[in-house]
Amino acid sequence: MEQPFSTSKVTVEYYDPHDVYKLLGPGILPRLPLRNLHWQSHAGPLRSIDVLYVELVNASSNAPASIASPSLLRRSTGAGLSDDGFQTQPIGGSKSASSDQIDTPTSIHTPTGPASQQPGRERRHQIPGLRRTPYLKVLLVRCDDNDTYKSTTRAEIREWIKEHTPPSQSTRKVSTQENHDAFEWLIVHVVVPNTAAANQPRLNGKNADGAPGEKSSSSSRWRTGSSTLLEKLRADFNVAGKGSGPVDRVAQIRIGINDVPYDLLPRVVPATPTGYSESEKDAEHAWDELIAKFKSLILASFDMRVTQYEEDIREKDAQRRLPGWNFCTFFILKEGLARGFESVGLVEDALVGYDELSVGLDSVIHEQVALGEPERHGSSLLSHTEELKQKVARALASATGGGAAPVEDEEAVDLQGESKIKDVAPSLDSTLDEFLISSTRKPYRDMIVANNVSVFDFRCYIFARQIALLLRLGNSLSAKTELVTGPQQQVPALKPSEETEVLSMLAEVCRRTLQFIPAISQIMRSDLVASLGGGRGGDNGTQSTLSLNPVAPEVVDNLVSSFAFSVAQQILAQTSTQALPIPASSLISPKIDEPKSSIPEPKTMMHPARSSSLHIRPSSRPPPSPGVFPGPGAGSGAGVSETSAPAPAPPAAAAAAAPRGQFLKSGLEELAARRAELYALSRSILEECGKKRGWGNGWASVPDVEESDIEEMDMEDISLDDDDESTTTTSTTTTTTATTKPQAVEPSLAGVESRFLRVALDNKDDFYRLFETLTDKAIRHYTVADHHHAVQACLTELAILKYHLGDYGSAASYFHRTTPFFGENGWSALELSMLVMYSRCLQELQRKDDYVRVALKLLSKAAVAQKDRLSRKKLRGFVPSSHRQEGQSREQQQQLPNPDDAVRGVLDKLIDVTKAFSHEVPIPLAQFFSDVRLEGHPEYDLRRDGFTLAVSMQSLLADDMEIDQGRMRLVSTTATAGATKELWLECATAQVLRPGRNTIRLYSKTCVAGRYEVDRVSLISNKIHMHYERDIDSESGVGVTSDLFPLPHVTIYRPAGCLDCQLVATKDIQLDRSNTLDLKLHTGWNRVKSCDIRVRPNTGGLRLLTMDAQFIGPAFEFAQPPEAGLFRFGSLSAETALQLRFPYSTEQDVATISARVEVTYTTDDGTYSSWAGPSIPISLALGVNVQDIFKHGAVFSRFSISTVSPSPLLLFKSELRESEVFQSHFGSAPDKTIMVFPKQPASLLYKVVRKPGVTVNSKTAKTLYLKLHYSVVLDEMVVATEKSLKEAAVSADLAPFTNVLATHVRKHLPARLTAYDLERAALLGQFPTTALVGTHLEASFAGLGKVPGSERDASAALAALIRDWQRRNPTLPLLHPPAADVEETPSILIPVDVPSVPVHWTVDIQLQKPLFSPLLPDGAATSSATPVVGINQLLSASLTVQWTRTWHTAAQGQAQAPESTATRQEFSYEVTTPADTWLLGGRKRGRMTVPAEEDTCTMEIPLLMAPLREGWLPYPSVEIREAKSDEQGTAGSQGPIELDYRNLGETVRVVADRERVTLSLDSSGPGGGPLVLESERRVVDGRVVV
Helix, strand or coil: CCCCCCCCCEEEEEECCCCCHHHHHHHHHHHCCEEEEEEECCCCCEEEEEEECEEEEECCCCEECCCCCHHHCCCCCCCCCCCCCCCCCCCCCCCCCCHHHHHCCCCCCCCCCHHHCCHHHCCCCCCCCCCCCCCEEEEEECCCCHHHHHHHHHHHHHHHHHHHCCHHHCCCCCCHHHHHHCCEEEEEEEECCCCHHHHCCCCCCCCCCCCCCCCCCCCCCCCCCCCCHHHHHHHHHCCECCCCCECCCEEEEECCHHHCCHHHCCCCCCCCCCCCCCCHHHHHHHHHHHHHHHHHHHHHHHHHHHHHHHHHHHHHHHCCCCCCCCHHHHHHHHHHHHHHHHHCCCHHHHHHHHHHHHHHHHHHHHHHHHHCCHHHHCCCCECCCHHHHHHHHHHHHHHHHCCCCCCCCCCCCCCCCHHHHHHHCCCCHHHCCCCCCCCCCCCHHHHHHCCCCEHHHHHHHHHHHHHHHHHHHCCCHHHHHHHHCCCCCCCCCCCCCCCCCCHHHHHHHHHHHHHHHHHHHHHHHHHHHHHHHHCCCCCHHHHHHHHHCCCHHHHHHHHHHHHHHHHHHHHHHHCCCCCCCCCCCCCCCCCCCCCCCCCCCCCCCCCCCCCCCCCCCCCCCCCCCCCCCCHHHHHHHHHHCCCCCCCCCCHHHHHHCHHHHCCCCCCHHHHHHHHHHHHHHHHHHHHHHHHHCCCCCCHHHCCCCCCCCHHHHCCCCCCCCCCCCCCCCEEECCCCEEECCCCCCCCCCCCCCCHHHHHHCCCHHHHHHHHHHHHHHHHHHHHHCCCHHHHHHHHHHHHHHHHHHCCHHHHHHHHHHHHHHHHHCCCHHHHHHHHHHHHHHHHHHCCHHHHHHHHHHHHHHHHHHHHHHHHHHHHHCCCCHHHCCCCCCHHHHHHCCCCCCCCCCHHHHHHHHHCCCCCCEEEEHHHCEEEEEEEEEEEECCCCCCEEEEEEEEECCCCCEEECEEEEEEEECCCCCCCCCEEEEECCCCEEECCEEEEEEEEECECCCEEEEEEEEEEEECCEEEEEECCCCCCCCCCCCCCECCCCEEEECCCCCCCEEEEEECCEEECCCCEEEEEEEECCCCCECEEEEEEEECCCCEEECHHHCEECCCCCCEEEEEECCEEEECCECCCCEEEEEEEEEECCCCCEEEEEEEEEEEECCEEEEEEECCEEECCCCEEEEEEEEECCCCEEEEEEEEECCCCCEEEEEEEEECCCCEEEEECCCCCCCEEEECCECEEEEEEEEECCCCCCCCCCCCCEEEEEEEEEHHHHHHHHHHHHHHHHHHHCCCHHHHHHHHHHHHHHHHHHCCHHHHHHHHHHCEEECHHHCCCCHHHHCCCCCECCCCCCEHHHHHHHHHHHHHHHCCEEECCCCCHHHHHHCCEEEEEECCCCCCCEEEEEEEECCCCECCCCHHHCECCCCCCEEECCECEEEEEEEEEECCCCCCCCCCCCCCHHHCCEEEEEEEEECCCCCEEEEECCEEEEEECCCCCEEEEEEEEEEEECCCEEEECCEEEEEECCCCCCCECCCCCCCEEEECCCCCEEEEECCEEEEEEECCCCCHHHCCEEEEEEECCCCCCCEC
């Protein structure tokens, strides 16, 4: 059998004939392993070797070298070259030897004989790579002086080189096969202190460069210029290689005097010392040089080996198709190359080699099975493994004998005993030899060379080698232990490596294991069957013999399961690392009164796994936040011992360990996931073993809520129990393929070799305890891997198991954590089953609040499932029971699972539980009902002011539900701002909703016209409140694809005859008083017993003065005195109309106001209500401007009347009512109605005079009133259209829709008329009706339902009515009122105040006559209206000033005080004119006094005027203003004054008075015109010229 050795190191063999390794070892071992090597590959780039582990082997003992502590080095007798290399040897001879003997080195020659033959002379195996040979041979030489070197040492070295060096450097013939074991050699000269060699320098001055080819002189060794020992060694043994210069194979190491024990130091010191001493720098340089030689020589031998291996592999691979080619030989050859790569640290290349060999083995097995030619590849692999054959034989004997020991006399383990736990949970170190996957477990290479290997062993060996390489790449603990230590320790203690684990490589180990276990399980099963005589080569007889043994399949399953379980636990042990922050256990602690039990978790059985065969690949996720996992708990559970679920870490410890989780290592999540899958695989194996014993995981008890599609899809149920008894059916699981047994066999533990698995299968409690532990460990690892789905799946396994075992408290806790996850991720069927179990757990625990919550969720999810089933049936068509297959019996139909059975009765239990609640339990209506829609249109009761709506819904519940109260709210989509926008409908009686389609009728006694949407539905059953609320965020409240109210729109109208209440603006307006509103009430067909009308303002700043309300028309009595905004009436008969008028006020001017009118009235049929929130326009339809012109005896007032809207106005009548002071006069009245257009206002002129003899005081009414009777053309058009349409509707039996038609006209007609249409209608007196007919008439009346008393659609009937009416009435005339009814038209009363003027002045400038005109002959006087005068003609004029107090109407002094008591006033006047127009003379300015006792006065002031330029010159202007005076009796300012300047607009024509003018006709004048040479003025008698 091949001795085990490490393939992860390079062997360096040293020869130590002088026993100096003990001195050299303490210096060389700390410098190992070698680092930073670089090798140039022949077929690839430069390879870097970071670390190269070296194993120093003593050639005499062929064992790894070891050293003793310097303090323990002692001389010993009998120490020779036959020592094992681990005992301390003296430098020289025995302890009793003399000093001369100590200085004499021992001979290099070793004893002769078969046992002492050198490795170079050993017989080589014919298959390369089968032996382990050194890469470097090192000869340790001690030579103390030159004489010893010349006499003995040089000859001995040459003899050693001859025997041990490669053929290329010896005289022997070179063989290519020897390159497989190529090696280099090196001579290390060890210099001991207190010797002649120690006093020599390394190189003398002449050979300071260290040239190896120099020959040393034969002169005395102490003579200056002689060669040193190092120079002599280099000169003698540094030979040149092929095609290159000499290779330096000599190194010298000087041992310090402090590094040699005192009793081992030589006692003789040379008499003539040289004075040379080596510094620390020189010594370090020597060591570096030695290490460099190690690197270069090892790489050189490695390169030769690789070259030869690659050539041989290419040659053997080319011979694959030739007869006699043997795969096993090829495998050993290629594995030699892989081992070579591994030995130098190129582990990745070695792993590639084994992967290629694994693929090659697959192809060989496939060819043998497919072609049936095993001899094609030399020989076939064994059909079975002898070891497995022995195991299955022992297991069968144990199962059938009844008294045999189970497995190798193994005693049973009690999981409850602490002492037994320690036996079951050995440490990692003690289980290394028990690993089933190990390359040293069997002599695999010898078996492969001998072609005596089975497929099972072959697979196990390749996988073991792959795992070993991956563990080394992952820097695992086991790999580091192998690299640092061998069969015996090289160093006193194992130092922890500074390098951490490569978690991605450890994850790769787990990944490959997950692929290996199912494959090797199949191979192992075939191997076991073949070993029992039922293999591939067995005949039918042997197969029948196997099938007749009822125990054999059970034993085979046990062996395979045990092997797979053990392999999984081995890999978990080897990939264990402290870098995994494993969280605390998720297992629910048992109750206090229950017996405590803990399942032991050995190091070889790490953590749990999944129950699914799905491979969960790690996805790129953000790392979890820092501090997710507890520090101390995670560390102890993951690294030191994963034997139990760690308890939650205390807060202080968790805080201290938080920094560890700041950054996750690369590959941590992947490693945790793969380890979790291994635990899941172990749990699956355990689960399959438990099924044979009737120990399920609880899934069999899970309620079935999934409906079978057999009935719907016409599928036939085929029994699986009709096969022949000799036929076996195999089912493949994740690890094993169970063989169907022909007869029932009692489960046995025979073949279960895993002690831990065997103990778990011993009894039910241990089985479930191990199942929980494995699941818990899988959860904890999946948590680290951030595999949330896998965590939830494992928690579900625990929940179902606890439910199955009756631990309802723990099961409820797990269900609480896992149920939401499956619902959010689409696992509706599983979620529903879990909710059923969850609710039962809560019911058993009497947790009512939680039960209600879970039961509601269960019913909701069951309703969703039922809805999905209904939709699927609807899509593919449901096959009724009469169409089922004839071969399907009623019993078979009844055995089909009914999904409602699992949830049936939950609703009744829920209602019973909620009866004790003090509050309602709200539930969305969509959770229990679907396809909720309005059934038809509103139905109106005959001669009642209410309506009914029918709601249809599909009940998804499995049980009947009694509805105690049902309500529905409609929200208006057209209500004005501030008005009520909702209507409520209620059920009259309780109703029962059964599974399937149901209809509920809801009635409302509030009927308000408008368009509505279903906003809320409320169904109450006991304390369960099911509600629906419209989504206000969506565009239309409810999407068109919604399952609830897909068409939520409802159109409500008030039929003609219902009680009608309107609030409108009063048509008669008086501007100096508060505006008023008219409240009109018409009872219609209702006999009202009592009626309450409430009016509330909706506009900000609006105040309704309802306390001042008055009846217009017939007066009625209030049932109670009016309150603010409330009117109460008693009984009112049918068809009663009343009108109330009350004032209102607003804080600011607004165009419209809004008020809410609520009417609540009681009839014989009950109490009804109605409301309205109209928008009332209060802006004036016309505008009036007035202009007053004061004269001495009258005031002329011009009124300009315009329309404020695009519609023209019709002004029927106007009058200016007189007051106590003034009276008005108007000309002849127009014979036609005055039309006022937007751009053409009307003008009215009135003359106002003061009544004589009227004394003005504070109580005198001075205001005039202008009253206008008018009509807006647009309003007349609307009224005419409404009247005509109503008449047409009554004649067409559509009288109930007259209000609908009126609303339609008021809404659409004004919007479709343009300003041109309105002006045309005003001018022509008629208007076309085409504006009311559109293309969407039916849509305008949609939702009205049927015409009462018929089946006609109301929308179509109304649209046809309007079209027919338009054809019969293409135009309609404007309804002008007759002259007698003008007073009934809208009117406006405008107060007109005449301004009070204290003093009115009249000024007139008159020219004195005669005026001599220069245009008349002889200057005769002019008689025309416009005087004609000459330039500079002096004119005499008089300024006439007249004042009056007639228009001073302000109250003066006390009441009834005469106007004569007014104080006098002073005024100043001034005549002004432009300087270039007139030259004025006379009294141009002055002061005038208006006495208090006079009412009027006239005065004249003379003036002189001379025109200064030609043209029509206006008269000079006159300004009069009140003068300030300090005299007593003179009043101050009493207000503005009015000035009537009569010369305004008058002119005087001024001409030039030239009689003769002489001109020059050339252009020498100003501006190129004629030049005036001479002129002569005309002389007129009597005219003065200045």
